[in-house]
Amino acid sequence: MSTSAAARSGGDGATDGARGSTLWHFAFCPSSRSIRLAMAELGLSFELEEERVWEWRPGFVAMNPAGELPVAAFANGLVVAGAYAISEYLDETFDALAGKAGFALFPGSAAERAEVRRLVDWFHGKMSRDVTREALNEKVYSRVVPGALGAPDPGVLIALRENLRYHLSYVDHLADQRNWLAGDELSFADLAAGAHLSVLDYLDEIGWERWPAAKSWYQRLKSRPSFRPLLAERLPGLSPPTCYADLDF
Numbered sequence: 001m002s003t004s005a006a007a008r009s010g011g012d013g014a015t016d017g018a019r020g021s022t023l024w025h026f027a028f029c030p031s032s033r034s035i036r037l038a039m040a041e042l043g044l045s046f047e048l049e050e051e052r053v054w055e056w057r058p059g060f061v062a063m064n065p066a067g068e069l070p071v072a073a074f075a076n077g078l079v080v081a082g083a084y085a086i087s088e089y090l091d092e093t094f095d096a097l098a099g100k101a102g103f104a105l106f107p108g109s110a111a112e113r114a115e116v117r118r119l120v121d122w123f124h125g126k127m128s129r130d131v132t133r134e135a136l137n138e139k140v141y142s143r144v145v146p147g148a149l150g151a152p153d154p155g156v157l158i159a160l161r162e163n164l165r166y167h168l169s170y171v172d173h174l175a176d177q178r179n180w181l182a183g184d185e186l187s188f189a190d191l192a193a194g195a196h197l198s199v200l201d202y203l204d205e206i207g208w209e210r211w212p213a214a215k216s217w218y219q220r221l222k223s224r225p226s227f228r229p230l231l232a233e234r235l236p237g238l239s240p241p242t243c244y245a246d247l248d249f
Contacts, residue, residue: 020074
């Protein structure tokens with residue numbers, strides 16, 4: 001399904017950089033969400049193509065033999081696979097746009113950029129393994145993947161919720177100590193964290209009142225224009241809690 005990306009405007013004054021670019025994604029894939037947020041924050045124009053990776057479509061596997069999302073095809077013909085590679089390519093290629101947008105994916109000194117990368121790896125790596133991937137398997141992919149088990153496993157849910165408390169306590173600590181998660185400036189670390197937490201929030205797995213600093217940080221993040229298309233998306237047969245799209249939750 002091809003969609004004209006409502007996210008193509010990260011805010012007022014977005015540029016037309018990367019016009020003609022396409023992002024293959026799945027709406028509730030955190031890695032895909034993080035790149036959608038990054039492109040929107042940079043003011044890049046892009047088209048969205050929904051990809052159901054479990055179908056192993058030959059055309060998609062030809063672009064990324066790993067069969068994983070996201071994959072970006074840029075107007076210059078370059079195809080880049082994976083959130084890490086895409087984010088680095090955007091950072092290196094669209095630095096002029098970053099200046100215009102007042103945003104950089106990896107801002108600051110070499111040490112500050114290293115901290116951003118460490119946290120991106122934390123969320124797209126550790127948190128994905130500990131929490132998000134299993135939550136998606138149990139609550140989302142079980143509904144849409146042919147042959148998948150329909151009912152969530154209570155034992156798996158108990159384990160991932162315990163892991164989630166650990167990750168939320170870490171986000172709460174970072175948000176309490178810093179302006180944004182990696183430091184003074186918004187970065188790709190915030191977008192990666194927000195991508196995972198927005199999916200878990202949709203699945204009604206987060207009790208925000210227990211984590212006041214994390215809640216305040218997430219409230220600022222989800223209030224940004226780049227977040228609006230994500231908050232508008234819905235999974236057929238599974239509605240989010242009422243606070244999901246509420247900016248004053």
